[in-house]
Amino acid sequence: xxxxxxxxxxxxxxxxxxxxxxxxxxxxxxxxxxxxxxxxxxxxxxxxxxxxxxxxxxxxxxxxxxxxxxxxxxxxxxxxxxxxxxxxxxxxxxxxxxxxxxxxxxxxxxxxxxxxxxxxxxxxxxxxxxxxxxxxxxxxxxxxxxxxxxxxxxxxxxxxxxxxxxxxxxxxxxxxxxxxxxxxxxxxxxxxxxxxxxxxxxxxxxxxxxxxxxxxxxxxxxxxxxxxxxxxxxxxxxxxxxxxxxxxxxxxxxxxxxxxxxxxxxxxxxxxxxxxxxxxxxxxxxxxxxxxxxxxxxxxxxxxxxxxxxxxxxxxxxxxxxxxxxxxxxxxxxxxxxxxx
Amino acid sequence: xxxxxxxxxxxxxxxxxxxxxxxxxxxxxxxxxxxxxxxxxxxxxxxxxxxxxxxxxxxxxxxxxxxxxxxxxxxxxxxxxxxxxxxxxxxxxxxxxxxxxxxxxxxxxxxxxxxxxxxxxxxxxxxxxxxxxxxxxxxxxxxxxxxxxxxxxxxxxxxxxxxxxxxxxxxxxxxxxxxxxxxxxxxxxxxxxxxxxxxxxxxxxxxxxxxxxxxxxxxxxxxxxxxxxxxxxxxxxxxxxxxxxxxxxxxxxxxxxxxxxxxxxxxxxxxxxxxxxxxxxxxxxxxxxxxxxxxxxxxxxxxxxxxxxxxxxxxxxxxxxxxxxxxxxxxxxxxxxxxxx
DNA sequence: TGTTATGATGTTAGCGCTAACATAATGTTA
DNA sequence: TAACATTATGTTAGCGCTAACATCATAACA
Numbered sequence: 221x222x223x224x225x226x227x228x229x230x231x232x233x234x235x236x237x238x239x240x241x242x243x244x245x246x247x248x249x250x251x252x253x254x255x256x257x258x259x260x261x262x263x264x265x266x267x268x269x270x271x272x273x274x275x276x277x278x279x280x281x282x283x284x285x286x287x288x289x290x291x292x293x294x295x296x297x298x299x300x301x302x303x304x305x306x307x308x309x310x311x312x313x314x315x316x317x318x319x320x321x322x323x324x325x326x327x328x329x330x331x332x333x334x335x336x337x338x339x340x341x342x343x344x345x346x347x348x349x350x351x352x353x354x355x356x357x358x359x360x361x362x363x364x365x366x367x368x369x370x371x372x373x374x375x376x377x378x379x380x381x382x383x384x385x386x387x388x389x390x391x392x393x394x395x396x397x398x399x400x401x402x403x404x405x406x407x408x409x410x411x412x413x414x415x416x417x418x419x420x421x422x423x424x425x426x427x428x429x430x431x432x433x434x435x436x437x438x439x440x441x442x443x444x445x446x447x448x449x450x451x452x453x454x455x456x457x458x459x460x461x462x463x464x465x466x467x468x469x470x471x472x473x474x475x476x477x478x479x480x481x482x483x484x485x486x487x488x489x490x491x492x493x494x495x496x497x498x499x500x501x502x503x504x505x506x507x508x509x510x511x512x513x514x515x516x517x518x519x520x521x522x523x524x525x526x527x528x529x530x531x532x533x534x535x536x537x538x539x540x541x542x543x544x545x546x547x548x549x550x551x552x553x554x555x556x557x558x559x560x561x
Numbered sequence: 562x563x564x565x566x567x568x569x570x571x572x573x574x575x576x577x578x579x580x581x582x583x584x585x586x587x588x589x590x591x592x593x594x595x596x597x598x599x600x601x602x603x604x605x606x607x608x609x610x611x612x613x614x615x616x617x618x619x620x621x622x623x624x625x626x627x628x629x630x631x632x633x634x635x636x637x638x639x640x641x642x643x644x645x646x647x648x649x650x651x652x653x654x655x656x657x658x659x660x661x662x663x664x665x666x667x668x669x670x671x672x673x674x675x676x677x678x679x680x681x682x683x684x685x686x687x688x689x690x691x692x693x694x695x696x697x698x699x700x701x702x703x704x705x706x707x708x709x710x711x712x713x714x715x716x717x718x719x720x721x722x723x724x725x726x727x728x729x730x731x732x733x734x735x736x737x738x739x740x741x742x743x744x745x746x747x748x749x750x751x752x753x754x755x756x757x758x759x760x761x762x763x764x765x766x767x768x769x770x771x772x773x774x775x776x777x778x779x780x781x782x783x784x785x786x787x788x789x790x791x792x793x794x795x796x797x798x799x800x801x802x803x804x805x806x807x808x809x810x811x812x813x814x815x816x817x818x819x820x821x822x823x824x825x826x827x828x829x830x831x832x833x834x835x836x837x838x839x840x841x842x843x844x845x846x847x848x849x850x851x852x853x854x855x856x857x858x859x860x861x862x863x864x865x866x867x868x869x870x871x872x873x874x875x876x877x878x879x880x881x882x883x884x885x886x887x888x889x890x891x892x893x894x895x896x897x898x899x900x901x902x
Numbered sequence: 903t904g905t906t907a908t909g910a911t912g913t914t915a916g917c918g919c920t921a922a923c924a925t926a927a928t929g930t931t932a
Numbered sequence: 933t934a935a936c937a938t939t940a941t942g943t944t945a946g947c948g949c950t951a952a953c954a955t956c957a958t959a960a961c962a
Contacts, residue, residue, distance in 0.1 A: 225921085226626060228707060229684070231948055242912050247950060257910065274682040278628060279948035281619040282917050285567060297651060298644040307638045310665045319679070322663050324651045338660070341615040343570070366569060449846040478846065485851040505790040505819065510826040566951085572918055583942050588920060598940065620918035623947050 230271040238267035250275060277319075281343070288317045290531070291339035292348045295327040295415065299447075301473075301501055301520055302350065305372060308524025309348065318345060325350075327415055333358045340365055346531040352376045352383075353416040368534035370527045374417055375546055382534070384526040384545040391516045391549045392421030395470045395498050396428025398514070402557050404468035404496045408439040410455045410480060411472040412447035418472050421500060425470050439463060447472065452479020453486070456495075460487070468496035468557070474503040477513050481556065492559040502552050511555035518549045571612040579608035591616060618660075622684070629658045631872070632680035633689045636668040636756065640788075642814075642842055642861055643691065646713060649865025650689065659686060666691075668756055674699045681706055687872040693717045693724075694757040709875035711868045715758055716887055723875070725867040725886040732857045732890045733762030736811045736839050737769025739855070743898050745809035745837045749780040751796045751821060752813040753788035759813050762841060766811050780804060788813065793820020794827070801828070809837035809898070815844040818854050822897065833900040843893050852896035859890045 236243040241260055249256040249264040256264070267273070281287040292309060294302040306322070313320055321342065323335035332349075336358050339347065346368045352375075354362070362369045362380045369381035374388055399407045409425050411418050422440070429435035441459045445451060452475060460466050471477035477499030484491050491497055491511055499506060502517035526545050533539075577584040582601055590597040590605040597605070608614070622628040633650060635643040647663070654661055662683065664676035673690070677699050680688065687709045693716075695703070703710045703721045710722035715729055740748045750766050752759050763781070770776035782800045786792060793816060801807050812818035818840030825832050832838055832852055840847060843858035867886050874882075 226947065232950095233948080243948090244913085244950070245911060248911090251950090255910080260911085274678060276623070276948055277683045278619040278622040279917090280950075282617070282623050282919085282947090283949040283951075285917065285951095287619060297648045298641065300639065300641075303639040303644060307665070310638060319662070321660070324648070337615060342618050449849040453849050475846075479849050482849050482851040505816075508790040508794050508820050508823050510823040567917065573920095574918080584918090585920070585943085586941060589941090592920090596940080601941085617918055620947090621920075623917090623949085624919040624921075626921095626947065 229276070230273045232273075232275070234271055235264065235267045235273050238271060239263040285343065287343045287345060288319055289321050289339075289342050289344045290318050290346050290348065291321050291323065291336075291342070291344040293323040293325055293332060293335050293339070294350045295325045295332075297324050300503055301373075301518075304520035305524040305527075308521040309528055312525055312528035327413070329353070329355045329358070333361075336361050345535060346370070348372055348527050348531070351416060352378075354380075368531050370530055372523050372527050374420070375544055379543055382530050382543050384523050384530065384547065386518060386547050386549050387424075388417045388420040389424035389427075391500065391518070392424025392470070393428045394424075394549070394551050395421075395500065395516055396425040397432065398551055398553070398557065399468045399470060399496055399498060400428065400432035400434055402468075402496060402559065404557075405434065406436065406439060406463065406465050406467050407434055407496075408441065408459050408463070408466050408469040409472075410452065410459065410469050410476050411440075411442035412445055412451055412455070412476055413472070414442050414444055418442075421472065439466065442472075447475045449475050449479040449482065452476035452481075453483035454479070456480040456483040457487070460489075467494065469498075471497065471499045474499040474501050474506055474513070474515055477515065477556075478505065478509060481509060481511075481513060492556050496559065497556040506552070507554065514554045514557040515552050516549050517552045519547050522547050570617070571614045573614075573616070575612055576605065576608045576614050579612060580604040626684065628684045628686060629660055630662050630680075630683050630685045631659050631687050631689065632662050632664065632677075632683070632685040634664040634666055634673060634676050634680070635691045636666045636673075638665050641844055642714075642859075645861035646865040646868075649862040650869055653866055653869035668754070670694070670696045670699070674702075677702050684708075686876060687711070689713055689868050689872070692757060693719075695721075709872050711871055713864050713868050715761070716885055720884055723871050723884050725864050725871065725888065727859060727888050727890050728765075729758045729761040730765035730768075732841065732859070733765025733811070734769045735765075735890070735892050736762075736841065736857055737766040738773065739892055739894070739898065740809045740811060740837055740839060741769065741773035741775055743809075743837060743900065745898075746775065747777065747780060747804065747806050747808050748775055748837075749782065749800050749804070749807050749810040750813075751793065751800065751810050751817050752781075752783035753786055753792055753796075753817055754813070755783050755785055759783075762813065780807065783813075788816045790816050790820040790823065793817035793822075794824035795820075797821040797824040798828070801830075808835065810839075812838065812840045815840040815842050815847055815854070815856055818856065818897075819846065819850060822850060822852075822854060833897050837900065838897040847893070848895065855895045855898040856893050857890050858893045860888050863888050 232243045232246050236246045246264050249261050253261055296302055325332035333355055344367055348370045350373045352371055371383045372385055374385040375383050411422055441455055471480055477497050480497050484495050489495050499513055499515040502515035506513040506515045573584045573587050577587045587605050590602050594602055637643050666673035674696050685708055689711045691714050693712055712724045713726055715726040716724050752763055782796055810821055812821055818838050821838050825836050830836050840854055840856040843856035847854040847856045
């Protein structure tokens with residue numbers, strides 16, 4: 221007689237036998253207790269406990285053709301911005317039946333494509349993916365995926381399915397306008413990584429400079445190096461070396477802004493009087509620094525929460541209230557741009 | 562005739578039919594191409610491409626009783642310390658067949674227990690779990706799990722299976738000794754969250770104070786609130802209010818240390834002359850700040866890499882070189898504790 | 903009272919894949 | 933050339949669960 225090993229763990233049949241019922245009754249008792257009489261339910265619960273039975277999720281997924289997996293793809297695990305959104309997603313799916321499956325694309329489009337393929341192989345219940353700059357193939361894969369798809373962190377005209385985020389262009393523009401209004405004259409831009417969202421912030425900034433009559437491409441300093449506080453100090457040093465008359469900077473993100481502050485302090489430049497600094501995202505530290513740092517506040521946690529809510533209403537086959545949610549942003553003015561004119 | 566839907570995606574049979582071979586040959590061609598002749602392999606590859614076939618991972622897991630899932634449980638998704646280790650784990654498993662399944666226990670033991678149960682339900686190939694303070698039940702579950710288990714971030718005498726990390730007690734002690742050696746007299750401790758690892762750092766610190774003749778419980782200030790830069794500024798303010806003669810602090814972690822620095826700057830206290838500050842973990846920003854901040858450097862990325870290497874040698878059924886790996890730590894002295902005596 | 907709706911439980915087949923064995927084709931050795 | 937090993941491919945039966953249908957008991961109703 222041919223035999224196979226199995227996983228060596230108790231199966232639903234073991235439970236059924238112990239409880240004196242059929243396997244399907246056990247299955248029902250575990251998935252929807254109201255479908256089974258109290259009498260049998262108690263017996264089954266006991267058997268489950270005694271055997272320390274845990275359902276085999278793969279068998280369940282195969283039989284029901286529902287995996288209960290939510291695929292999430294982000295470009296970075298160490299960036300606080302994504303960490304906050306991820307936390308929201310994990311919090312929201314916490315109690316339910318869904319399992320979050322996380323992938324790190326490391327800002328590489330081909331990597332993202334590979335992850336999408338892998339995740340779709342698990343027949344996910346939904347997909348969450350950061351950004352709007354997928355490759356053609358990735359887009360096609362996701363468009364034909366038989367599950368809800370939410371693009372997060374930013375918004376645009378042409379969602380694959382649903383979207384939640386905010387306009388990075390407008391965020392960058394708001395930062396630029398703020399510096400112009402504060403009376404700064406030679407306003408620079410410091411950018412690290414320069415992923416698509418950073419680019420759009422920069423474009424928004426440029427737009428603000430142009431309409432404020434302050435546009436000067438020589439004041440823009442970017443690098444593809446990944447962002448860090450140290451880099452912020454270096455970049456402002458380089459930009460000041462090139463343009464000693466620089467009197468304000470919009471930093472791509474808060475790490476750079478904090479680094480720029482430290483760089484100024486080291487060089488004996490007074491913030492905000494001789495140098496205005498504004499960051500992006502408003503991480504917690506921005507309010508605590510000395511001087512405190514102005515930033516564009518974004519609600520990353522809300523993005524995650526909305527994404528899950530959209531998925532849940534899509535899975536309940538309700539029409540979502542909207543296909544695109546703009547969570548906006550808010551300029552948080554602090555000491556680093558509050559000079560006396 | 563009874564019929565079921567299926568997932569609607571192409572299956573291995575579709576590929577087999579199109580390529581004119583049996584399903585098992587397709588299975589082999591995909592898992593180990595060397596087992597199939599070039600001739601058939603080409604045919605199969607073509608069919609796969611034409612049908613856009615992606616294997617159903619659940620079916621594979623069920624049939625082979627191997628899930629290729631690596632369960633990872635950490636207490637926080639936003640703490641940079643875990644983010645670095647997670648990144649290492651994701652990087653290491655990147656190209657292989659394994660899928661990382663991440664859980665966030667939020668520093669709640671019961672939550673951790675629930676996650677362990679869920680993950681074991683997927684028949685993981687291995688488990689990685691942060692810390693050594695699992696509940697009794699969690700420990701039992703993991704001990705009887707039919708897969709390698711690695712506890713990460715810290716080390717101890719009694720591993721469930723394997724361990725990689727460092728001694729938080731010794732790290733805390735090293736920080737304390739450093740401040741004593743630098744000639745600081747009234748040395749405080751600022752602690753947030755106060756999870757078990759924080760506790761052990763504090764105990765190491767106390768030990769250093771005792772042996773240096775500087776122990777004063779009145780100088781210890783802790784809270785269960787989660788750590789933040791803002792909190793660091795607050796805590797040092799409170800401790801100074803209680804003990805105006807305070808002249809140095811060891812901070813539980815780098816966020817608090819940075820906050821303590823800002824707090825001192827705001828209050829006009831000179832760092833390091835009137836106040837020495839040392840943090841823990843040596844995040845990137847510590848070297849960039851002004852003044853730069855002393856910290857205990859820990860190699861979180863290495864912890865993740867080692868954990869994966871241990872798992873891989875266990876799965877290849879080689880005996881691992883060692884069951885417990887101590888990656889150590891290194892005191893990184895900077896300006897914040899470099900006063901002229 | 904018989905008829906029908908409702909609810910609880912069981913039987914059977916199959917989700918898509920691979921382990922285990924079987925078989926055919928080829929190479930190797932004395 | 934027979935005897936055996938090796939390689940390439942196929943057949944069959946399950947992995948553990950649940951969808952779909954079937955059955956039986958009880959409640960509801962005319």
